[in-house]
Amino acid sequence: MRILFVKESQALPRTSGHDVHGFHMMQSLDRLGHDIGLLTSRPTLLQAVAGIDLVFNAQFEQLPTPETASPLPGLQGRFVSYWGIDPQRPYQVAELVEKERFDVVVAVGLHVLPYLAAVQKAFRVWYAADEWLWHHWSQCRLLRRSSWHEIKDGAVKGLYERVFNSTTDRVWAVSNKDKSAFRWVMGANDVDVLPNGVDTDFFHPVAVDKLTKSCVFWGRLDFGPNLDAIRWFGENVWAMVRRKHPDAVWKVFGFCAQDAILDLQRNFQFELVVDLPDLRSDVQQCQIVVLPFISGGGIKNKLLEAAAMGMPIVASGKALNGINLYGCPILKANSTKQWLAHLESLWMDNDRCKNRGSESREWVSRSYTWESTAKIAERGLFDSGQSARLHR
Numbered sequence: 001m002r003i004l005f006v007k008e009s010q011a012l013p014r015t016s017g018h019d020v021h022g023f024h025m026m027q028s029l030d031r032l033g034h035d036i037g038l039l040t041s042r043p044t045l046l047q048a049v050a051g052i053d054l055v056f057n058a059q060f061e062q063l064p065t066p067e068t069a070s071p072l073p074g075l076q077g078r079f080v081s082y083w084g085i086d087p088q089r090p091y092q093v094a095e096l097v098e099k100e101r102f103d104v105v106v107a108v109g110l111h112v113l114p115y116l117a118a119v120q121k122a123f124r125v126w127y128a129a130d131e132w133l134w135h136h137w138s139q140c141r142l143l144r145r146s147s148w149h150e151i152k153d154g155a156v157k158g159l160y161e162r163v164f165n166s167t168t169d170r171v172w173a174v175s176n177k178d179k180s181a182f183r184w185v186m187g188a189n190d191v192d193v194l195p196n197g198v199d200t201d202f203f204h205p206v207a208v209d210k211l212t213k214s215c216v217f218w219g220r221l222d223f224g225p226n227l228d229a230i231r232w233f234g235e236n237v238w239a240m241v242r243r244k245h246p247d248a249v250w251k252v253f254g255f256c257a258q259d260a261i262l263d264l265q266r267n268f269q270f271e272l273v274v275d276l277p278d279l280r281s282d283v284q285q286c287q288i289v290v291l292p293f294i295s296g297g298g299i300k301n302k303l304l305e306a307a308a309m310g311m312p313i314v315a316s317g318k319a320l321n322g323i324n325l326y327g328c329p330i331l332k333a334n335s336t337k338q339w340l341a342h343l344e345s346l347w348m349d350n351d352r353c354k355n356r357g358s359e360s361r362e363w364v365s366r367s368y369t370w371e372s373t374a375k376i377a378e379r380g381l382f383d384s385g386q387s388a389r390l391h392r
Contacts, residue, residue, distance in 0.1 A: 001381065003029060004037040004056070004102040004122075006093060006115050012048035013277050015220055015255040017129060018109040020301050021174075021196055025106075025127070027052045028197075028374030037102060039063075039093065056100055066091035072117050075163045082160075083111045094118035104381060106172075113160070117167040123381065124167060129174040129194075130298040131181035133158035138295040139224045150224070161186035170380060174298040175322030181297075192380040195322060197370035198304035205310035205361065208285050213347050214249040215314075216286035218279055218302055221254035221261040225296025229319075230261070233292040234268030237339045242269075244340070245347075251286055253279050280309065287353055288312050288346050291319035292339070298322060303330070307364035312356035314342045324367055329359035 005026055007018065014020045030036045030052050037056030038044065044057065069088045071077040080087055093115045097105050107116050108127040116124040136154030141147045162185065171191045173179045179191045217233070219226040230252060241248050250270040254261070257274040265272045276282060283289070289306040291313060299322040306313050313330045320332065331346075333339040346353045 001103045002035040002037070002055070002101060003104040003106060004039060004093075004097060004100070005106045005108055006039045006112055007041075007108045008111060009040050009042040010038065010044045010048045012045055013255075014048075017196075017298070017301060018127075021129060021194075022108040022127065023049070023052075024197060024199065024370040025194075025374060025377065026054075028370045029378065030054075031371070032374055032378060034378075037100065039096065060086070060089055060092060063092045063096060066095050068118075072114065075159075076114065076117055076167075079160050079163060080114050083114070085111070085114055090115050090118040094120060097122045110157070113164045113168070117164065119167075124169045125172060125381075126164075126168045126170075127172045127194075128182070129172070129178070129196075130296070131173065131178045131185060132161065133185045134178070134181040135225075135297050138297065139228060158185045161188075172377060177321060178297055190380070192376060194373045194376055195324075195368060196299040196301055196304060197368045197373045198301070198308045198364055199370070200308045200361070200365050203280065203305045203308035205357070206281050206284055208281055210287050211249050211285050212287075213245055213247055214251065214286040215288040215290045215343065216251045216253070216283045217290055217292075218253035218283055220256050221252075221274065222256040222258050225293060226254070227260055227264070228295045229291070229293045229316075230264050230268075230270075232294045233290060233339075234264060234270070236336050237290075237292065238268050238270070240336060240340055241343065245344075249286070250290075251283075253283060284309055284311065286311075288314060288343060290339075290343075291315040292333075293319040304364055304368050307360035310357040310361040312346055312353050313360060314339065314346075327363055327367075329356055329363055331356070 007022055011019050014023060026036050035055045036052060038054055040059055043059055066088055069091050071087045072080055097119055098121050102122050104123045105119055106125045106127050107113055113126050133154040136150040139147055140150040165187045171182050171188045172194045173182055173191050174196060176193055179193050182188045182191050238250055252270050253273045253276060255275055289311045291303055293316050300319055314333055315330050316333060331342045333342055
């Protein structure tokens with residue numbers, strides 16, 4: 001098949017989920033023998049797509065003005081305006097697909113769904129990963145007034161999904177919970193569950209000196225579920241840990257730091273490191289990865305990355321969403337007492353800590369590969385019962 005991926009950008013370092021799964025899906029489908037094209041709003045550095053043999057790579061500004069460029073009708077047009085999208089772009093995608101004879105067009109990320117709206121001569125896939133109404137509503141806390149806007153944000157995005165359902169042939173979600181949510185909210189019938197994978201060659205154990213009584217968290221620092229996790233851990237676990245272990249160290253690494261994370265740092269006294277291009281050796285100086293998620297959906301890339309680096313992991317139930325727990329060596333913490341007990345047991349037993357890390361790498365290498373995920377996507381395209389539409 002000839003498959004066109006459409007994204008706002010393909011950045012390096014890959015700090016967002018859509019950059020991670022977009023890159024690896026393109027690379028894996030390329031390795032399976034498909035011709036891959038990439039269309040973005042912003043220029044793509046060659047390093048950001050290294051390892052992918054692209055048959056097409058361009059930006060919207062390099063495409064000709066479309067012959068037909070009337071605004072999309074009704075609420076579709078309203079949402080194009082809401083996201084600040086150039087109304088010509090859906091038609092540019094449609095004309096490019098026809099000219100270059102792409103069989104499939106994949107829109108990767110939240111804002112790019114309208115780019116599928118004018119496509120008529122290719123199979124249309126939205127690589128959404130997370131379902132957005134559920135994503136926002138999971139962050140709402142009745143006792144935290146500052147979170148109430150999540151109700152409205154979720155409702156808007158739920159309506160957005162419903163409005164563009166008719167322009168989408170298939171949705172790619174990251175977990176069964178997201179799949180169910182897409183069927184309920186968007187009305188999508190054909191949803192494939194594509195678990196995130198991990199590049200175990202890139203994320204690998206390195207020999208570094210470990211900081212005593214240390215733990216680490218990393219991720220985008222402007223992403224609501226990450227901030228919720230840091231806030232919850234600080235309030236409910238870290239304060240208790242520091243009372244018993246005043247020499248304990250908690251490090252947080254990430255990108256896109258704003259006032260919210262700086263406020264959390266002042267409140268909970270963790271070490272904050274921002275915009276480090278390559279986190280691998282630095283995070284491995286810590287003994288334990290903590291994933292105290294209380295909101296959000298999908299599979300956490302950082303969980304798979306931590307496991308691939310051979311690090312022991314303590315996680316909340318929410319952090320394990322979408323994870324196949326068979327043979328999973330991750331320690332689950334359901335209460336603050338369990339958090340403390342798991343941290344202390346690993347800190348006080350270096351051999352147990354090391355063995356948990358080795359088991360994590362073995363488990364993730366066996367269970368979460370991008371090749372197996374790409375094969376799920378490939379089967380969905382070939383066996384959907386609509387495969388004739390690939391050559392409309």
